[in-house]
Amino acid sequence: MIPASMAKIRVMPTLLFKDLGLVKGVSFDSWRRVGSVMQTIKVYNLREVDEVIFLDISATREQRPPDFALVDEIADECFMPLTVGGGICALEHVRKLLQVGADKVAVNTAAVENPEFVRSIADTFGSQCVVVSIDFKRLPGSGARVFTHSGTRPTDNDPVIWARRMEEMGAGEILLTSIDRDGTMTGYDTEMIRQVSDAVSLPVIASGGAGSYHDLLAGVRDGKASAVAAASIFHFTQQTPLDAKRYLHDRAIAVRL
């Protein structure tokens, strides 16, 4: 059971940005356009969503820095917490993103290429604003592996060991995404979420695969996640973050209503 002293479980829509619009794919591929950023942010703000994750999924691959002007514009409409990721590889990027209104930054590829980068963000801006994003895939025969560059490049890192390493480096949260489940709406990889949640004492955000309110519940109850992130469920179905929270609330999960 969730003790009374815990923070509320957060339900977080993930917005993936690519080529001037929001997209959603399946297993980090087959991208479909799902609308404009500003419109979506305004709707979520109006509906008092718990928190929004905005990921620019082409920045790293195109080797460009985050789009600060765009984040500035988004943050101006966003009176809710905003985590921004994609292309962040210098302290100056973090400083600028926080300045224009991001509350947290998500780093993925840059953390793998230089784990000390996570420590330097934590030392300068505090652990609470560093979300380490871990994308993983299960490989037949060799267990699970962390991938970088929006799921295109495999590494030798095991997600559980990597999460622990990132905690040591000063990460404040782990955003854990199953590439296999992403966009499939077949449910989270709760087994991996549970393993990572047990391995670290940081909040873990479950991501990749949620297709129903029950999947969100499983992420919390079975995966022990502190927050559940989802995209397809909110883009392609009638299900909403608010109804999701009512569902969780009815099943004794503490949420903000």
Add this chain to the structure above:
Amino acid sequence: MKVAVVDYDMGNIDSVVRAVEECGASAVLASNAKDLENSTQIILPGVGSFAAGMVGIRRSGLDQALNESVLNRRIPFLGICLGMQLLGKFGYEGGKTSGLGWIDGEVQRLTPNGHGERIPHVGWNTVEFLQDNPLMRNIPSGKDFYFVHSYVLACYDRQNVIAKTEYCGDFPAIVGKQHIFGVQFHPEKSQRFGLQLLKNFLAI
């Protein structure tokens, strides 16, 4: 009305400026004594470590300017998150460092209390009022606000604690001493009730 939002290179000033504007006031970024002088209210935002925060404040002589404006001229002051913690006498994040020292207390790291609490404390949590204060006008006790922090301002004097939140035991969510206030959560990111709190502060 001219609200000074202190800019000392420590984080989300733009969100705070936007929220102040949303409350119908105009905000100016203040990075030196002169910017503070003519303000009607002062907001000290901030994310980051205590030591880095004090370095940022001292670098531009803002500590003395703040003492002058807040303690001598009695301009209403609101510290947010790190900005609240800096009100204390000492902090230990990044080495023992003296704070502004306006509120009797020191900044300590949250320690899990056997309920599986994860650190940092991130997300929405309940703020329970312990005292009546104009800062909470039109906000019911027990509403949720957005927190993201690993440290808290432990107050020596309970009189200064206006509201508390339960996490790793309980900690001061709002402190106040006359015209000086601090909130551990982010009103600028706490939607309806967050903006209400800012409006209340601007009316003080």
